[in-house]
Amino acid sequence: MITHIAGANIIAVDKEHGTRPFVGDILIEGQKIAHVGAAVPTPDGAKKIDGQNRLVTPGLVNGHVHSWEAMFKGRFDNMPLEIWMLYSYPIVGNKALDPRLIYLRSMIVAMESLKNGVTCLVDDIIELPTQGMEAIDAVFDAYDEVGIRANVSGNIMDRPFIDTIPFTREYLPADLIEEVLKIETATVKGYLDFATAAVKKHHNRSDRLRYLVAPSGPQRCTDEMLKATHDFAREIKSSYHIHVLETKVQAVTGREFYGKTLVEYIDSLGVLSDLTTMAHSIWVTDSDIARMAERQSSIAHNPISNQKLGAGIAPFRKLLDAGVNVALGSDGISSNDTSRMLDVMHVAGLLHKVTTPNYDRWPSAGEVIHAATMGGARSAQQHTEIGSLEKGKRADLVLFDLETLNFTPQNSLENHLVYCENGSSIDKVFVNGEVVVDGGELTKVNEKALLQELRGRYEAFSAHHAGVEKLNRRFEPYFRKIHERCCGQDIGLNRYSATPAEWYMT
Ligand SMILES: [Zn+2]
Structure with missing residues:
Protein backbone atom coordinates (compact mmCIF):
# COMPACT_ATOMS: atom_id res chain seq x y z
CA MET A 1 0.00 0.00 0.00
CA GLY A 59 3.51 12.53 15.15
CA LEU A 60 3.90 14.07 18.60
CA VAL A 61 5.69 12.05 21.27
CA ASN A 62 4.31 12.24 24.79
CA GLY A 63 7.58 11.73 26.63
CA HIS A 64 6.05 11.15 30.07
CA VAL A 65 2.54 10.05 30.95
CA HIS A 66 0.93 7.90 33.64
CA SER A 67 -2.22 6.22 32.33
CA TRP A 68 -2.91 4.95 35.87
CA GLU A 69 -4.14 8.43 36.74
CA ALA A 70 -6.79 8.49 34.01
CA MET A 71 -9.44 7.45 36.55
CA PHE A 72 -8.74 10.68 38.44
CA LYS A 73 -9.12 13.13 35.57
CA GLY A 74 -10.58 16.32 37.07
CA ARG A 75 -10.81 14.84 40.59
CA PHE A 76 -8.26 16.88 42.56
CA ASP A 77 -7.02 20.44 42.85
CA ASN A 78 -4.65 22.55 44.91
CA MET A 79 -2.35 19.92 46.36
CA PRO A 80 1.43 19.70 46.07
CA LEU A 81 2.90 16.39 44.89
CA GLU A 82 3.53 14.81 48.28
CA ILE A 83 -0.04 15.52 49.42
CA TRP A 84 -1.71 14.76 46.08
CA MET A 85 0.05 11.37 45.94
CA LEU A 86 -1.75 10.31 49.12
CA TYR A 87 -4.96 10.37 47.06
CA SER A 88 -3.79 9.52 43.54
CA TYR A 89 -1.18 6.90 44.54
CA PRO A 90 -2.50 5.96 47.99
CA ILE A 91 -0.16 4.35 50.47
CA VAL A 92 -2.73 2.00 52.01
CA GLY A 93 -6.02 0.41 51.03
CA ASN A 94 -5.24 -0.24 47.37
CA LYS A 95 -7.16 -2.98 45.60
CA ALA A 96 -6.06 -4.18 42.18
CA LEU A 97 -8.26 -2.98 39.31
CA ASP A 98 -9.73 -5.65 37.13
CA PRO A 99 -8.07 -5.96 33.71
CA ARG A 100 -11.11 -4.66 31.80
CA LEU A 101 -11.04 -1.41 33.78
CA ILE A 102 -7.30 -1.10 33.14
CA TYR A 103 -8.01 -1.66 29.45
CA LEU A 104 -10.66 1.08 29.43
CA ARG A 105 -8.42 3.42 31.42
CA SER A 106 -5.59 2.93 28.91
CA MET A 107 -8.00 3.35 26.04
CA ILE A 108 -9.18 6.80 27.10
CA VAL A 109 -5.56 7.98 27.28
CA ALA A 110 -4.72 6.52 23.88
CA MET A 111 -7.89 7.82 22.21
CA GLU A 112 -7.39 11.35 23.50
CA SER A 113 -3.73 11.20 22.53
CA LEU A 114 -4.30 10.07 18.95
CA LYS A 115 -7.04 12.65 18.41
CA ASN A 116 -4.53 15.26 19.60
CA GLY A 117 -1.78 14.18 17.20
CA VAL A 118 0.18 12.03 19.64
CA THR A 119 1.46 8.92 17.89
CA CYS A 120 3.83 7.68 20.60
CA LEU A 121 3.39 7.44 24.38
CA VAL A 122 5.92 6.83 27.09
CA ASP A 123 3.51 5.42 29.63
CA ASP A 124 5.06 4.97 33.04
CA ILE A 125 2.47 2.89 34.85
CA ILE A 126 2.62 2.83 38.61
CA GLU A 127 0.04 0.09 39.11
CA LEU A 128 -1.05 -0.32 42.73
CA PRO A 129 -0.78 -2.33 44.88
CA THR A 130 1.56 -4.13 42.43
CA GLN A 131 1.67 -4.69 38.70
CA GLY A 132 0.72 -8.20 37.70
CA MET A 133 0.94 -9.67 34.22
CA GLU A 134 -2.82 -9.41 33.60
CA ALA A 135 -2.66 -5.71 34.39
CA ILE A 136 0.14 -4.94 31.95
CA ASP A 137 -1.46 -7.25 29.34
CA ALA A 138 -4.58 -5.08 29.44
CA VAL A 139 -2.55 -1.94 28.68
CA PHE A 140 -0.68 -3.54 25.78
CA ASP A 141 -3.96 -4.92 24.40
CA ALA A 142 -5.60 -1.49 24.45
CA TYR A 143 -2.67 0.21 22.72
CA ASP A 144 -2.43 -2.58 20.20
CA GLU A 145 -6.10 -2.25 19.26
CA VAL A 146 -6.29 1.54 19.06
CA GLY A 147 -3.17 1.64 16.88
CA ILE A 148 -0.86 3.91 18.89
CA ARG A 149 2.89 3.46 19.37
CA ALA A 150 3.82 3.10 23.02
CA ASN A 151 6.49 2.30 25.57
CA VAL A 152 4.84 0.75 28.62
CA SER A 153 6.43 0.27 32.05
CA GLY A 154 7.24 -1.62 34.42
CA ASN A 155 7.47 1.10 37.16
CA ILE A 156 9.13 -0.20 40.29
CA MET A 157 10.03 0.93 43.79
CA ASP A 158 11.52 -1.36 46.42
CA ARG A 159 12.11 0.84 49.45
CA PRO A 160 9.40 1.02 52.13
CA PHE A 161 7.27 4.08 51.35
CA ILE A 162 8.06 5.58 54.71
CA ASP A 163 11.74 5.75 53.75
CA THR A 164 11.24 7.54 50.44
CA ILE A 165 10.41 10.93 51.96
CA PRO A 166 12.51 12.74 54.58
CA PHE A 167 11.39 13.32 58.17
CA THR A 168 8.50 10.81 58.03
CA ARG A 169 9.79 8.93 61.08
CA GLU A 170 10.04 12.23 62.93
CA TYR A 171 6.46 13.36 62.23
CA LEU A 172 4.30 10.28 61.68
CA PRO A 173 2.76 8.58 64.73
CA ALA A 174 4.02 5.08 65.51
CA ASP A 175 0.78 3.33 64.53
CA LEU A 176 0.79 4.83 61.03
CA ILE A 177 4.47 3.95 60.56
CA GLU A 178 3.74 0.42 61.64
CA GLU A 179 0.79 0.18 59.25
CA VAL A 180 2.92 1.29 56.30
CA LEU A 181 5.82 -0.97 57.18
CA LYS A 182 3.49 -3.96 56.98
CA ILE A 183 3.17 -3.46 53.22
CA GLU A 184 5.38 -5.87 51.37
CA THR A 185 8.11 -4.29 49.20
CA ALA A 186 9.26 -5.57 45.83
CA THR A 187 12.51 -7.45 45.32
CA VAL A 188 15.09 -7.09 42.56
CA LYS A 189 14.69 -10.70 41.53
CA GLY A 190 10.90 -10.45 41.57
CA TYR A 191 10.97 -7.37 39.36
CA LEU A 192 13.49 -8.77 36.90
CA ASP A 193 11.52 -12.01 36.57
CA PHE A 194 8.36 -10.02 35.88
CA ALA A 195 10.07 -7.66 33.44
CA THR A 196 11.70 -10.55 31.58
CA ALA A 197 8.33 -12.26 31.17
CA ALA A 198 6.65 -9.00 30.09
CA VAL A 199 9.40 -8.36 27.54
CA LYS A 200 9.01 -11.84 26.14
CA LYS A 201 5.29 -11.37 25.77
CA HIS A 202 5.03 -7.76 24.60
CA HIS A 203 8.34 -6.11 23.67
CA ASN A 204 8.24 -5.09 19.98
CA ARG A 205 4.67 -6.36 19.76
CA SER A 206 2.83 -5.17 16.62
CA ASP A 207 6.05 -3.43 15.64
CA ARG A 208 4.75 -0.53 17.76
CA LEU A 209 4.80 -1.54 21.40
CA ARG A 210 7.78 -1.78 23.71
CA TYR A 211 8.45 -2.49 27.35
CA LEU A 212 9.85 0.44 29.34
CA VAL A 213 12.17 0.16 32.32
CA ALA A 214 11.10 2.71 34.92
CA PRO A 215 12.49 2.72 38.45
CA SER A 216 10.20 5.24 40.13
CA GLY A 217 12.84 7.53 41.63
CA PRO A 218 16.33 7.37 43.13
CA GLN A 219 14.97 7.76 46.66
CA ARG A 220 12.29 5.14 46.04
CA CYS A 221 14.65 2.31 45.03
CA THR A 222 17.60 0.51 46.53
CA ASP A 223 21.02 0.91 44.90
CA GLU A 224 20.79 -2.70 43.81
CA MET A 225 17.47 -2.08 42.06
CA LEU A 226 18.71 1.12 40.40
CA LYS A 227 21.76 -0.68 38.97
CA ALA A 228 20.01 -3.91 37.98
CA THR A 229 17.25 -2.05 36.13
CA HIS A 230 19.83 0.06 34.29
CA ASP A 231 21.59 -3.10 33.10
CA PHE A 232 18.23 -4.50 32.03
CA ALA A 233 17.34 -1.31 30.11
CA ARG A 234 20.67 -1.56 28.27
CA GLU A 235 19.97 -5.18 27.44
CA ILE A 236 16.55 -4.54 25.88
CA LYS A 237 17.46 -1.08 24.47
CA SER A 238 14.82 0.64 26.58
CA SER A 239 14.93 4.12 27.97
CA TYR A 240 15.81 4.22 31.69
CA HIS A 241 12.91 6.33 32.84
CA ILE A 242 13.10 7.82 36.33
CA HIS A 243 11.54 10.70 38.27
CA VAL A 244 14.23 13.08 39.49
CA LEU A 245 13.88 16.38 41.33
CA GLU A 246 10.27 17.20 40.67
CA THR A 247 9.72 19.00 43.97
CA LYS A 248 11.65 20.93 46.54
CA VAL A 249 10.96 18.12 49.00
CA GLN A 250 12.95 15.86 46.64
CA ALA A 251 15.81 18.39 46.49
CA VAL A 252 15.96 18.23 50.30
CA THR A 253 15.69 14.42 50.11
CA GLY A 254 18.99 14.13 48.23
CA ARG A 255 20.78 16.17 50.86
CA GLU A 256 19.11 14.37 53.79
CA PHE A 257 19.50 10.80 52.48
CA TYR A 258 22.76 10.88 50.56
CA GLY A 259 24.49 14.19 51.36
CA LYS A 260 24.45 15.05 47.67
CA THR A 261 22.01 16.00 44.95
CA LEU A 262 19.91 13.19 43.51
CA VAL A 263 21.67 13.70 40.17
CA GLU A 264 25.09 13.30 41.82
CA TYR A 265 23.71 10.26 43.58
CA ILE A 266 22.46 8.41 40.49
CA ASP A 267 25.66 9.36 38.68
CA SER A 268 27.70 7.81 41.48
CA LEU A 269 25.83 4.55 40.84
CA GLY A 270 26.54 4.68 37.11
CA VAL A 271 22.87 4.99 36.14
CA LEU A 272 22.97 8.52 34.73
CA SER A 273 23.62 7.70 31.09
CA ASP A 274 22.51 8.14 27.50
CA LEU A 275 19.58 5.84 28.35
CA THR A 276 18.41 7.97 31.24
CA THR A 277 15.38 10.21 31.03
CA MET A 278 14.80 12.24 34.15
CA ALA A 279 11.15 13.16 34.40
CA HIS A 280 10.84 16.79 35.59
CA SER A 281 14.41 17.87 36.43
CA ILE A 282 13.18 21.04 38.11
CA TRP A 283 15.36 21.36 41.22
CA VAL A 284 18.67 20.69 39.44
CA THR A 285 21.80 22.71 40.16
CA ASP A 286 24.04 24.14 37.43
CA SER A 287 26.57 21.38 38.08
CA ASP A 288 23.79 18.75 37.88
CA ILE A 289 22.89 20.14 34.46
CA ALA A 290 26.52 19.97 33.28
CA ARG A 291 26.72 16.39 34.50
CA MET A 292 23.48 15.42 32.74
CA ALA A 293 24.78 16.91 29.49
CA GLU A 294 28.10 15.12 29.83
CA ARG A 295 26.28 11.80 30.26
CA GLN A 296 24.04 12.60 27.24
CA SER A 297 20.92 12.20 29.33
CA SER A 298 17.41 13.44 28.56
CA ILE A 299 14.71 15.09 30.56
CA ALA A 300 10.95 14.96 30.16
CA HIS A 301 9.55 18.41 30.81
CA ASN A 302 5.95 18.49 32.06
CA PRO A 303 5.01 22.16 32.33
CA ILE A 304 1.27 21.74 32.95
CA SER A 305 1.66 19.10 35.66
CA ASN A 306 4.44 21.11 37.29
CA GLN A 307 2.09 24.07 37.59
CA LYS A 308 -0.91 22.02 38.73
CA LEU A 309 1.14 20.54 41.61
CA GLY A 310 3.03 23.78 42.25
CA ALA A 311 6.27 21.83 41.76
CA GLY A 312 8.23 24.68 40.22
CA ILE A 313 9.63 25.65 36.84
CA ALA A 314 12.30 23.55 35.12
CA PRO A 315 15.30 25.57 33.85
CA PHE A 316 14.37 24.93 30.20
CA ARG A 317 16.90 27.30 28.59
CA LYS A 318 19.79 26.23 30.82
CA LEU A 319 19.13 22.57 30.00
CA LEU A 320 19.01 23.24 26.26
CA ASP A 321 22.12 25.46 26.38
CA ALA A 322 24.05 22.71 28.18
CA GLY A 323 23.06 20.17 25.52
CA VAL A 324 20.63 18.09 27.57
CA ASN A 325 17.99 16.51 25.33
CA VAL A 326 14.56 17.85 26.26
CA ALA A 327 11.33 15.91 25.64
CA LEU A 328 7.87 17.17 26.51
CA GLY A 329 5.30 15.23 28.47
CA SER A 330 1.82 15.62 29.83
CA ASP A 331 2.67 13.66 33.00
CA GLY A 332 -0.28 11.82 34.54
CA ILE A 333 -3.91 12.38 33.67
CA SER A 334 -4.57 13.65 37.18
CA SER A 335 -1.68 16.07 37.61
CA ASN A 336 -2.39 17.35 34.10
CA ASP A 337 -6.05 16.27 33.74
CA THR A 338 -5.59 15.55 30.03
CA SER A 339 -3.07 13.88 27.73
CA ARG A 340 -3.27 16.60 25.08
CA MET A 341 0.25 17.37 23.93
CA LEU A 342 -0.78 20.43 21.93
CA ASP A 343 -1.79 21.97 25.28
CA VAL A 344 1.58 20.99 26.73
CA MET A 345 3.36 22.61 23.79
CA HIS A 346 1.35 25.80 24.18
CA VAL A 347 2.19 26.03 27.87
CA ALA A 348 5.87 25.16 27.31
CA GLY A 349 6.03 27.98 24.79
CA LEU A 350 4.60 30.46 27.29
CA LEU A 351 5.73 29.48 30.79
CA HIS A 352 9.44 30.20 30.42
CA LYS A 353 8.81 33.68 29.09
CA VAL A 354 7.79 34.81 32.58
CA THR A 355 10.96 33.46 34.18
CA THR A 356 13.15 36.23 32.78
CA PRO A 357 12.73 39.59 31.08
CA ASN A 358 15.68 38.64 28.84
CA TYR A 359 13.67 37.74 25.77
CA ASP A 360 16.70 36.26 24.00
CA ARG A 361 16.29 33.34 26.44
CA TRP A 362 12.62 32.64 25.74
CA PRO A 363 11.70 29.39 23.96
CA SER A 364 10.83 29.65 20.28
CA ALA A 365 7.91 27.77 18.74
CA GLY A 366 10.46 25.75 16.78
CA GLU A 367 12.26 24.65 19.95
CA VAL A 368 8.95 23.56 21.44
CA ILE A 369 8.04 21.57 18.30
CA HIS A 370 11.47 19.92 18.34
CA ALA A 371 11.05 18.89 21.98
CA ALA A 372 7.58 17.45 21.26
CA THR A 373 8.87 15.33 18.35
CA MET A 374 12.60 14.57 18.05
CA GLY A 375 13.28 15.35 21.70
CA GLY A 376 10.69 12.80 22.74
CA ALA A 377 11.92 10.24 20.23
CA ARG A 378 15.50 10.56 21.47
CA SER A 379 14.39 10.30 25.07
CA ALA A 380 12.47 7.10 24.28
CA GLN A 381 15.55 5.68 22.48
CA GLN A 382 13.57 5.69 19.23
CA HIS A 383 15.19 8.60 17.37
CA THR A 384 16.38 6.45 14.49
CA GLU A 385 12.80 5.25 13.92
CA ILE A 386 10.46 8.19 14.66
CA GLY A 387 10.40 11.89 15.61
CA SER A 388 10.96 13.39 12.15
CA LEU A 389 9.70 13.01 8.60
CA THR A 443 -10.73 4.47 12.78
CA LYS A 444 -9.94 1.31 14.76
CA VAL A 445 -12.10 1.52 17.87
CA ASN A 446 -15.59 2.67 18.80
CA GLU A 447 -14.88 5.68 20.96
CA LYS A 448 -18.48 6.28 21.99
CA ALA A 449 -19.03 2.70 23.14
CA LEU A 450 -15.76 2.63 25.11
CA LEU A 451 -16.55 5.90 26.86
CA GLN A 452 -20.01 4.65 27.69
CA GLU A 453 -18.62 1.43 29.15
CA LEU A 454 -16.16 3.35 31.32
CA ARG A 455 -18.86 5.72 32.53
CA GLY A 456 -20.98 2.73 33.45
CA ARG A 457 -18.26 1.41 35.71
CA TYR A 458 -17.06 4.64 37.22
CA GLU A 459 -19.58 5.06 40.02
CA ALA A 460 -18.52 1.82 41.71
CA PHE A 461 -14.83 2.65 41.26
CA SER A 462 -15.28 6.17 42.57
CA ALA A 463 -17.17 5.01 45.66
CA HIS A 464 -14.43 2.50 46.45
CA HIS A 465 -11.73 5.10 45.91
CA ALA A 466 -13.47 7.57 48.20
CA GLY A 467 -12.97 5.00 50.97
CA VAL A 468 -9.29 4.68 50.07
CA GLU A 469 -8.92 8.45 50.16
CA LYS A 470 -10.42 8.53 53.64
CA LEU A 471 -7.88 5.99 54.89
CA ASN A 472 -5.00 7.98 53.44
CA ARG A 473 -6.26 11.35 54.65
CA ARG A 474 -4.91 10.31 58.08
CA PHE A 475 -1.42 10.94 56.72
CA GLU A 476 -2.08 14.41 55.36
CA PRO A 477 -1.36 16.57 58.46
CA TYR A 478 2.10 15.00 58.80
CA PHE A 479 2.93 15.25 55.11
CA ARG A 480 1.84 18.86 55.20
CA LYS A 481 4.41 19.51 57.95
CA ILE A 482 7.12 17.79 55.88
CA HIS A 483 6.18 19.83 52.82
CA GLU A 484 6.32 23.08 54.79
CA ARG A 485 9.61 22.19 56.46
CA CYS A 486 11.32 21.26 53.17
CA CYS A 487 9.94 24.21 51.26
CA GLY A 488 11.03 26.56 54.04
CA GLN A 489 14.67 25.48 53.77
CA ASP A 490 17.16 27.64 51.94
CA ILE A 491 18.92 25.25 49.56
CA GLY A 492 20.36 27.92 47.30
CA LEU A 493 17.84 27.26 44.53
CA ASN A 494 14.48 28.84 43.80
CA ARG A 495 12.29 27.31 41.13
CA TYR A 496 9.12 29.12 42.11
CA SER A 497 8.02 32.34 40.52
CA ALA A 498 7.60 33.87 44.00
CA THR A 499 10.28 34.09 46.66
CA PRO A 500 9.81 32.27 49.99
CA ALA A 501 9.10 35.53 51.80
CA GLU A 502 6.14 36.16 49.51
CA TRP A 503 4.59 32.67 49.80
CA TYR A 504 1.83 33.28 52.30
CA MET A 505 1.36 37.02 51.84
CA THR A 506 -2.11 38.07 50.82
ZN1 LIG B 1 5.55 11.28 36.48
Missing part, protein backbone atom coordinates in the same frame (compact mmCIF):
# COMPACT_ATOMS: atom_id res chain seq x y z
CA ILE A 2 1.42 3.37 -1.07
CA THR A 3 0.04 6.76 -0.02
CA HIS A 4 1.06 9.92 -1.85
CA ILE A 5 0.56 13.23 -0.04
CA ALA A 6 1.06 15.85 -2.75
CA GLY A 7 1.93 19.51 -2.37
CA ALA A 8 1.56 19.77 1.40
CA ASN A 9 3.08 22.23 3.86
CA ILE A 10 5.60 20.13 5.76
CA ILE A 11 7.38 20.63 9.08
CA ALA A 12 9.80 17.72 8.91
CA VAL A 13 12.03 18.36 11.97
CA ASP A 14 14.85 16.83 9.90
CA LYS A 15 18.49 17.97 9.78
CA GLU A 16 18.02 20.03 6.61
CA HIS A 17 14.94 22.06 7.52
CA GLY A 18 14.57 21.71 11.27
CA THR A 19 11.12 23.05 12.08
CA ARG A 20 11.02 25.50 9.12
CA PRO A 21 8.00 24.70 6.94
CA PHE A 22 8.36 23.93 3.22
CA VAL A 23 6.04 22.70 0.49
CA GLY A 24 6.61 19.20 -0.83
CA ASP A 25 5.44 15.64 -1.34
CA ILE A 26 5.48 12.62 0.96
CA LEU A 27 5.29 8.97 -0.03
CA ILE A 28 4.31 6.35 2.53
CA GLU A 29 5.09 2.78 1.59
CA GLY A 30 3.83 0.15 4.00
CA GLN A 31 4.95 1.17 7.47
CA LYS A 32 7.65 3.59 6.36
CA ILE A 33 8.24 6.96 4.78
CA ALA A 34 9.66 6.40 1.29
CA HIS A 35 10.07 10.02 0.22
CA VAL A 36 9.89 13.56 1.64
CA GLY A 37 10.64 16.60 -0.49
CA ALA A 38 10.35 17.48 -4.16
CA ALA A 39 7.15 16.79 -6.10
CA VAL A 40 6.98 13.26 -7.47
CA PRO A 41 4.51 11.53 -9.81
CA THR A 42 1.86 9.43 -8.08
CA PRO A 43 2.99 5.79 -8.20
CA ASP A 44 0.63 3.30 -9.88
CA GLY A 45 -2.08 2.14 -7.52
CA ALA A 46 -1.17 4.67 -4.83
CA LYS A 47 -3.80 6.47 -2.78
CA LYS A 48 -3.38 10.18 -3.42
CA ILE A 49 -4.08 12.84 -0.77
CA ASP A 50 -4.21 16.44 -1.91
CA GLY A 51 -1.85 18.24 0.45
CA GLN A 52 -3.00 21.71 -0.47
CA ASN A 53 -4.24 23.43 2.67
CA ARG A 54 -2.74 20.69 4.79
CA LEU A 55 0.18 20.87 7.23
CA VAL A 56 2.03 17.60 7.79
CA THR A 57 4.15 17.16 10.91
CA PRO A 58 5.80 14.19 12.62
CA GLU A 390 12.62 11.39 6.80
CA LYS A 391 13.00 8.64 4.28
CA GLY A 392 13.28 5.27 5.98
CA LYS A 393 11.61 6.32 9.22
CA ARG A 394 8.32 4.94 10.44
CA ALA A 395 5.31 6.70 8.92
CA ASP A 396 4.01 8.38 12.10
CA LEU A 397 2.55 11.68 10.99
CA VAL A 398 -0.26 14.18 11.49
CA LEU A 399 -2.22 16.08 8.84
CA PHE A 400 -3.70 19.37 10.01
CA ASP A 401 -6.42 21.10 8.00
CA LEU A 402 -5.25 24.68 7.37
CA GLU A 403 -8.72 25.96 6.49
CA THR A 404 -9.86 26.03 10.12
CA LEU A 405 -10.30 28.89 12.57
CA ASN A 406 -7.03 27.97 14.26
CA PHE A 407 -5.03 28.48 11.06
CA THR A 408 -7.00 31.43 9.61
CA PRO A 409 -5.56 33.89 8.79
CA GLN A 410 -2.38 31.94 8.27
CA ASN A 411 0.90 33.45 9.40
CA SER A 412 3.87 31.47 10.77
CA LEU A 413 2.92 27.78 10.74
CA GLU A 414 5.30 27.06 13.63
CA ASN A 415 3.57 29.72 15.74
CA HIS A 416 0.10 28.52 14.75
CA LEU A 417 0.99 24.97 15.77
CA VAL A 418 2.25 25.98 19.21
CA TYR A 419 0.06 28.99 20.05
CA CYS A 420 -3.21 28.55 18.08
CA GLU A 421 -3.86 24.89 17.40
CA ASN A 422 -5.63 22.71 20.00
CA GLY A 423 -6.11 19.52 18.00
CA SER A 424 -9.43 20.48 16.44
CA SER A 425 -7.78 21.00 13.03
CA ILE A 426 -6.45 17.44 12.91
CA ASP A 427 -7.73 15.61 9.87
CA LYS A 428 -5.65 12.44 9.70
CA VAL A 429 -3.13 10.67 11.91
CA PHE A 430 -0.89 7.89 10.63
CA VAL A 431 0.93 5.48 12.92
CA ASN A 432 3.29 2.98 11.34
CA GLY A 433 1.76 3.80 7.94
CA GLU A 434 -1.78 3.10 9.10
CA VAL A 435 -4.54 5.74 9.24
CA VAL A 436 -5.71 5.65 12.86
CA VAL A 437 -7.56 8.98 12.83
CA ASP A 438 -9.54 10.07 9.77
CA GLY A 439 -11.67 13.19 9.55
CA GLY A 440 -10.76 13.73 13.21
CA GLU A 441 -12.31 10.38 14.25
CA LEU A 442 -10.64 7.18 15.44
